Amino acid sequence: MRGPCRLAAVGLSCSLGSRPGDVWGRLFDASAEPLSLRDDLVRGKSRHFAQVTDSLPEIPSGLERYGCRNNRIALRAYEAIRPAVDAAIERYGAHRVGVVAGSSTAGVAEAEAAVLEWRRSGTLPEGFDLLQLEYGGVSEFLSEVGGLGGPSYALSTACSTGAKALASARRLLDMNLCDAVVAGAVDSLCALTANGFEGLKALSPERTNPMSANRAGLNLGEGGALFLVTREPGGISLAGVGESSDAHHISAPDPAGVGAEASMQAALDDASISSEQIAYLNLHGTGTRQNDQMESIAVDRVFRASPPCSSTKPLLGHTLGAAGALEAALCWLMLENCVDGTMRVPPHRYDGIRDEGLPSLDLVGDGDMVAVEGATYVMSNSFGFGGSNCTLILRSDG
Amino acid sequence: MNEAIITSWAAWSPGLTNRDDWARWALNPTALERSGAPEVEFLPAMQRRRCDALSRMCFQVIHEVCPPEDLGDLTSVFASRHGSFGNMTGLLFALADSRALSPNSFSHSVHNTQAGLFSIWAQNRVASTCVAGGAETFGAGLLEAFGALATQPERAVLLVVADEAVPEPFDSLCDDKGAYALALLLRSRESASGGTPLSVQLERGVVETSMFPDAVAFIRWLMGPERLLRLPHPRRTWVLERS
Numbered sequence: 197m198r199g200p201c202r203l204a205a206v207g208l209s210c211s212l213g214s215r216p217g218d219v220w221g222r223l224f225d226a227s228a229e230p231l232s233l234r235d236d237l238v239r240g241k242s243r244h245f246a247q248v249t250d251s252l253p254e255i256p257s258g259l260e261r262y263g264c265r266n267n268r269i270a271l272r273a274y275e276a277i278r279p280a281v282d283a284a285i286e287r288y289g290a291h292r293v294g295v296v297a298g299s300s301t302a303g304v305a306e307a308e309a310a311v312l313e314w315r316r317s318g319t320l321p322e323g324f325d326l327l328q329l330e331y332g333g334v335s336e337f338l339s340e341v342g343g344l345g346g347p348s349y350a351l352s353t354a355c356s357t358g359a360k361a362l363a364s365a366r367r368l369l370d371m372n373l374c375d376a377v378v379a380g381a382v383d384s385l386c387a388l389t390a391n392g393f394e395g396l397k398a399l400s401p402e403r404t405n406p407m408s409a410n411r412a413g414l415n416l417g418e419g420g421a422l423f424l425v426t427r428e429p430g431g432i433s434l435a436g437v438g439e440s441s442d443a444h445h446i447s448a449p450d451p452a453g454v455g456a457e458a459s460m461q462a463a464l465d466d467a468s469i470s471s472e473q474i475a476y477l478n479l480h481g482t483g484t485r486q487n488d489q490m491e492s493i494a495v496d497r498v499f500r501a502s503p504p505c506s507s508t509k510p511l512l513g514h515t516l517g518a519a520g521a522l523e524a525a526l527c528w529l530m531l532e533n534c535v536d537g538t539m540r541v542p543p544h545r546y547d548g549i550r551d552e553g554l555p556s557l558d559l560v561g562d563g564d565m566v567a568v569e570g571a572t573y574v575m576s577n578s579f580g581f582g583g584s585n586c587t588l589i590l591r592s593d594g
Numbered sequence: 595m596n597e598a599i600i601t602s603w604a605a606w607s608p609g610l611t612n613r614d615d616w617a618r619w620a621l622n623p624t625a626l627e628r629s630g631a632p633e634v635e636f637l638p639a640m641q642r643r644r645c646d647a648l649s650r651m652c653f654q655v656i657h658e659v660c661p662p663e664d665l666g667d668l669t670s671v672f673a674s675r676h677g678s679f680g681n682m683t684g685l686l687f688a689l690a691d692s693r694a695l696s697p698n699s700f701s702h703s704v705h706n707t708q709a710g711l712f713s714i715w716a717q718n719r720v721a722s723t724c725v726a727g728g729a730e731t732f733g734a735g736l737l738e739a740f741g742a743l744a745t746q747p748e749r750a751v752l753l754v755v756a757d758e759a760v761p762e763p764f765d766s767l768c769d770d771k772g773a774y775a776l777a778l779l780l781r782s783r784e785s786a787s788g789g790t791p792l793s794v795q796l797e798r799g800v801v802e803t804s805m806f807p808d809a810v811a812f813i814r815w816l817m818g819p820e821r822l823l824r825l826p827h828p829r830r831t832w833v834l835e836r837s
Contacts, residue, residue: 198745239692291796300704304686311686314763326760326767331705332675332728345829347796349727349734352677352705360723367741371596373796387689392700439721441713446644447701455719581701582710584722 200429201366203590204284204376207276208525210419210512211246214272220529223511223542226562230511231403231415237390243399245385246417246513248272262337264303264328266384266420270338273382273420280424281342284376294346294374296364297335297422298357298381300517302350303328305386338378338422346374354580355480355514356439357381358421358521359588363437365425375427380521382420389516390416396447404483404514406507407492407544407559409551414482417513421525432531435573435591436467442583448486449579453494456480459585460498460577467589469573471499474589475566476530476541478523478576479557481507482514489554491577496555503575506544506560520578524588527574531592539566570594597793597837598743599786600778601750604658605813606632606651607774620817626772626810628759641715644702646681648674648758651775652708653715656754659777665716668752668779669742670709672724673735675757675770675807677705683761708754720749729770731755732808733825733832736794739780747782755809776809790816795833802826 208214211230212222222228231244252268253275274281284293310324327333331350339348347368351361358381365379393399393416400413425434440462442455449456464471477499480491495502508526515522530539544559572592579585608630610616631647632654645653652672660668676682682703688695704710706724713722721742727734732755739753756775760768781789804811808825812834815823825832 239694307686308689311683311763312690315687315690320763320767324767326764327728329764330675330728331677331726332731332734336728339829347733347737348829349725349730349737351723351725353709353722353724354704354706364723364725364738364741367745368737371737371741371744373596373737388685388695388700388703391689391695392685392697392703395695395697395700439723441709441719441722443713443717443719445714446707446710447697458719580706581704582706583713584706584709 198370199427201369201434202426202428202431203423203434203528204426204428204431205277205280205424206421206525206528207273208421208522209248209250209269209272210522211248211417212511214250216276216529220533237385237387238394239391244403244415246415247385248418256341259337259340261325261327262333264306266299266301266303266382267334267337269384269420270334270382271341273422274338274341277422277424281378284424288375290343291345292375293344294368294377295335295338295344295348296351296361296377296379297338298351298361298517299331299334299383300352300354300357301383301386301389302331302334304388305384308387334382342378352517353584354582355516355519356578356580356584356586357517358519359524359578359586361521362423362434362524362588363439363586366434369427377425378422379425380420380422381518383418383516383518385416385418398484400483404510405546406481406483406509407488407551407557408546409549410547411483411485411488413484414514417515419512419515419522420518421521430593432528432590432592434588436463436589438462438466438587440585444583447581449490451490453490455583455585456491456494456579457497459587460494463575463587463589473573474503474575475539475568475572476574477503477505478527479505479507480577480579481509483509492554492557495557502558504541504558504560504564504566506542508542510545520586523576524590527576527590530574531572531590534568534572534592537567537569539568539572541566596740597791598740598780599783599789599791601781601786601789602659602779603777603816604655605776606654607772616813617817620814623814626774628772637715644711646678648678648756649708649711652754652756655775655777656712659779660752666718668718668750669720670712670722670752671735671738671742672709673731673755675726675728675731676760678703678707679758680761730827732812743780743782747784751780753778753780770807774810776813791837793835793837797831797833799829799831800826801828
């Protein structure tokens with residue numbers, strides 16, 4: 197039985213900051229330069245990365261086994277929702293508060309250092325624990341940090357992870373296994389994914405330029421976003437979820453965008469709305485030719501007229517497993533900050549040279565606003581390796 | 595809903611390749627073997643070449659649990675504590691040795707590798723989810739599968755729970771050492787005709803050491819007469835019941 201699914205609180209940490217207010221402000225700051233050039237991640241090359249530059253909290257005493265950068269980013273994101281989670285524990289009991297926290301990297305960076313040390317000395321470094329590398333370590337860590345006793349597990353489906361974690365949280369509520377769920381995803385920069393994407397020729401030597409004729413690939417990023425999801429009505433809610441599989445290729449999307457189209461359409465059907473009701477679309481928008489092509493074709497088929505849309509990856513980087521949660525968090529902030537029937541939407545930062553070979557999307561320009569009235573819906577796309585697609589629709593009652 | 599009907603199941607571990615093997619093992623369970631993978635000759639050669647040990651084990655049990663013509667319509671849930679761990683460890687060694695990463699190995703190191711390969715093989719365009727939950731990975735997979743059934747009661751769910759042996763140098767850090775795969779075909783009560791009803795309850799945790807991963811303890815229980823299976827963990831105990 198499908199009940200209300202409120203996104204009651206949000207916390208995040210990314211290249212634009214670790215406080216929701218900071219991130220919201222910097223989304224519109226044309227002078228913000230969230231990328232850093234690093235030569236220590238990809239072998240023999242300098243590449244742009246969108247990294248978390250805020251100070252990160254230390255791993256709490258007693259939880260050292262979970263100690264890795266990924267979990268410190270998770271903890272930073274958790275800080276903003278901690279009061280809401282504590283209130284949920286008070287109201288429902290700790291055993292009724294669950295966790296679905298995803299990642300595509302977990303603590304791979306720490307495992308890289310551990311294997312290097314093992315190569316040198318034949319022993320793993322003291323302090324390294326498999327819990328840092330296990331995906332399940334991310335969800336366990338958050339359960340421990342929050343003192344949560346409900347079901348707790350990790351989800352990992354490459355770049356659709358963060359979106360799917362919210363879908364799973366909704367199912368746990370609908371099954372009445374929880375009254376509140378901490379859900380989201382976190383990823384951290386590491387040499388493994390950086391070299392892997394470089395090997396696939398997916399990394400851009402410049403700032404990523406999605407939907408441009410001059411696009412040259414993606415920039416990797418890191419960060420995380422966590423929501424407290426509850427069964428309460430009202431506020432900002434998860435109104436629709438669409439999931440599909442491409443059945444096409446392990447590391448490339450279906451060029452015809454069939455899976456992406458199915459994902460968006462399923463989300464609309466789930467929310468019981470028509471495409472004209474979508475006020476804004478946050479594109480997956482990685483800036484690779486394959487993504488831009490298939491996503492714009494799919495959007496063109498689902499929407500009779502393109503909604504205002506943008507990719508926020510030129511600002512946050514492609515945060516892989518965290519992208520679906522982080523971009524949902526940005527959508528949440530847009531809905532939260534609607535004033536006087538106007539929604540401010542983040543501009544699509546690129547060089548302005550459209551790829552004329554693709555269906556034309558209504559890319560948001562600097563200063564663009566969207567007029568809204570009553571219930572407002574925004575959509576976010578996430579399409580991952582292995583052809584794993586997930587589209588979310590968030591709703592504000594206005 | 596926390597109930598599903600098991601309409602079919604299949605399991606594979608090195609040396610335990612059919613029901614008779616598992617029945618003998620269940621009477622006198624011994625530690626699972628670490629190495630070996632099925633031949634998966636039913637897969638096209640191109641796809642077979644892309645499969646690591648974990649993918650081969652998963653495809654073997656999927657092949658046994660469901661007729662090929664039905665595979666395209668299933669919701670799928672893949673649960674694995676470590677995923678393609680051998681492949682991942684190979685990439686970590688390549689980095690440590692300053693070698694280039696193989697694009698093919700990298701593409702197949704994501705946790706949803708088996709889900710992606712399954713979708714391509716079965717031409718399945720339905721939703722698919724991949725979870726991990728440490729020692730409670732089996733329970734995580736069950737909850738996802740039950741959730742999928744609750745959302746779409748008319749559509750059968752394929753739950754695959756599998757892990758490779760933990761490779762060096764990480765094997766000293768983990769108790770789960772053997773390789774295995776389990777596939778369950780699950781239906782809602784409304785859409786099933788026959789099968790084993792399975793329900794799940796969560797109870798208070800207890801500290802107790804178990805000899806096998808939960809999914810392997812479950813296989814043994816499935817072949818025996820007991821009504822209840824308790825899977826104890828420090829944070830919670832999973833209580834499975836056949837009604």
